[in-house]
Amino acid sequence: MPRARNYLAPQDPILFKLTCVSVQLHAMARTTQHVFIDGTFADLSQELADYLNIGSEVTPLLEQNKKDDVLKKLVTASIALNATPEKEFTAAYNLLVYLVIQSPSVNIFLPKICDNLSRPITSSPQNGPGLALNVLTTVFNLLAPDNEVRFNVFQAVLRLIKANGLYETLRSQLKNLDAWVQEWELDEEDQRKLFGMVADVADDAGEEEEAYEFILKALRTFDPKDKEISSEEAQTLSLRALKAALLSPTHYDFHDLTSLPAIQALSDSHPTHSELLDIFSEKDLEDYTDFRDENENFLEEQDLDNSKLHRKMRLLTMASLCASTNSKEIPYKLIAKALQIPSEDVEMWVIDVIRAGLVEGKLSQQKQMFLVHRTTYRVFGEKQWREIATRLDQWKESLKVVKEVISRERQQAEAQKEREMHEADRKLAGASGMGAGRRTGGNRDNMVEMGTD
Known part of the structure; x- marks a missing residue:
């Protein structure tokens, strides 16, 4: 297929290079991709059919201008492209994609192509996943942003990434997922399916936090007014989220779970799990110890590391x-x-709590005290509001006392200042009187002397 290698060429440089062998998922375009093509539908279809060794079956259909029948033959036989030489793989699949995109029945043919690309590329075990990924993302870009088939293509991308451990190629695209969900107008069930697939891919890659976030997204798709929050699917997802949160070394706030109706429904279907969640949400070590003793084999049966x-x-x-x-x-x-714990281990555990970001403070070995600067509330309900109200009252009283002390000090300072001013005036007045007396006596002496003369 000498011409097939350059049939598609993107005009926009940010889109995929269709003949590039890469294991990286480039940014998926949000606009329609334009391509250049050399040849008529009949010529290109016949060439691809000959390449797939079904030329004799396609020729009479082309003569009758039965394009969809031609595409059906090509797509059905396209699984053979997975065994084509690596250097011809991308060009051959690109040609098939281009032909299918022109059909009004594109949504019928593309799922089969996506399924083929999700299977092993036998001609290139090493580079095959990257080759298939490039073609799938090309298909994604060639479809209009609001085309619902994009959803099917993206699912194929997820399956390919999951099977071949290519999570890093997906990470940068996750920020677009919410926008795509809106464009595709997915119902709650399809949204749940999509978020679950992303969570599975992240989980397999060891990205536990991202997997957990997408499980929560899936749980939020359940209608709280519907009985489906108690369905088997909802319970499975809820238990998965609970287990992930409990075992996570960085997750300490369980409000994101306790606020979900599907999680709350566990109190009826899985009361022991619900009790364990309550303990981690707002209770203490003693409660957990009692729970463990009362449910001796529960943690082991649920694969929860004590x-x-x-x-x-x-x-x-x-x-x-x-x-x-x-x-x-x-x-x-x-x-x-x-x-x-033993007293000698206190400082080690306090440091661990500080590292976890739950508290801030300072240890005093001399006083054998921990001075708390800041702490995190595990739950914030009526009890916590009462504590805040109590502290505000205490601060109010303290400020009142401080204000009274300052007021007294100010009054005393003003009184002292006034006394000092009076004392200064008195002294000044006394000094002025003495000076005047001396001046008057001097004049009298002068007058006597003048009279004597």
């Missing part, structure tokens, strides 16, 4: 202790008791 949960619960307990202490000075002994 050592990880126990450590996280200690950190959360320390955060709660700091938040509930009005004096902001916590003795080491109190910390050791709350965390169920």
Whole structure:
């Protein structure tokens, strides 16, 4: 196929180079891609058919101008392109894509092409995933932004990335996902399917935090007024999100879970899971220890690592202790008791809590105290509002006392200043009187002397 290698050429430099062998997913265009082509539909179809060894089947259809029948033959036989030499793979698939894009029935043919590209490229085991990815993203770019088939193409991209561990090629595209969902006008079920696929890809790549965020996105698609929040699918996703949050070494705020109706529905379907979530949301290490004792085999059966949960619960307990202490000075002994640790381990655990970002403060070895500067509230409800109200009242009283002290000091200062001014005036007046007396006596002496003469 000497001509097929350059059939498609993008005008816009930011779009894909269709003949490029790469394992990187370039930015998917949000506008229609323009291409140049050399040859009529009949000529190009016949050439591709000959390449696929079905030329004799296609020729009579071309003579009858049955274009969709021709494309059906080409697409059906296109799985053979997965075995074409690497240097011809991109050009051959690009030609097929170009022919299909021209058809009014494009949405019928493209899913089959996407399915083929999701399968192994036997002619190039090493570069095959990159070759297939380039073609899929070309298909994506050639479709109008609001074409619902883009959704199917993107799913094929996700399957390919997941199967070949190419998550990094997807990461930069995730910021566009919400906009694409709106353009494709996906219903809740398709949105849930899409977010679940992205979560699976991220999970396989070890990107636990991103996987968790997309599971939450999927859970938010359930209508809280519908019974589907208690469906098997909702429960499966809810349990998956709960497990991810519990075992995550960086996730300490469980409000994002407890606020979801699908998670709240676990209290009926999975009460033990719901109880465990409540403990991590607002209770302490002692509650977790009691739970573990009462549900001896539960953690093991649910593949929940007790050592990880126990450590996280200690950190959360320390955060709660700091938040509930009005004096902001916590003795080491109190910390050791709350965390169920030896006194000599207190500083190590406090440092871990600070590193986790749950509290800020300063250790005093001399006083055997931890001075709290800032803390994170695990839950913020009526109890916390009451604590804030109490502290505000305390601050109000303290400010009132300070204000009274300042007022007294100011009054005393003003009174002292006034006394000093009076004293200064008195002294000045006394000095002026003495001076006047001396001047008068001098004059009399002069007069006597003048009279004597």
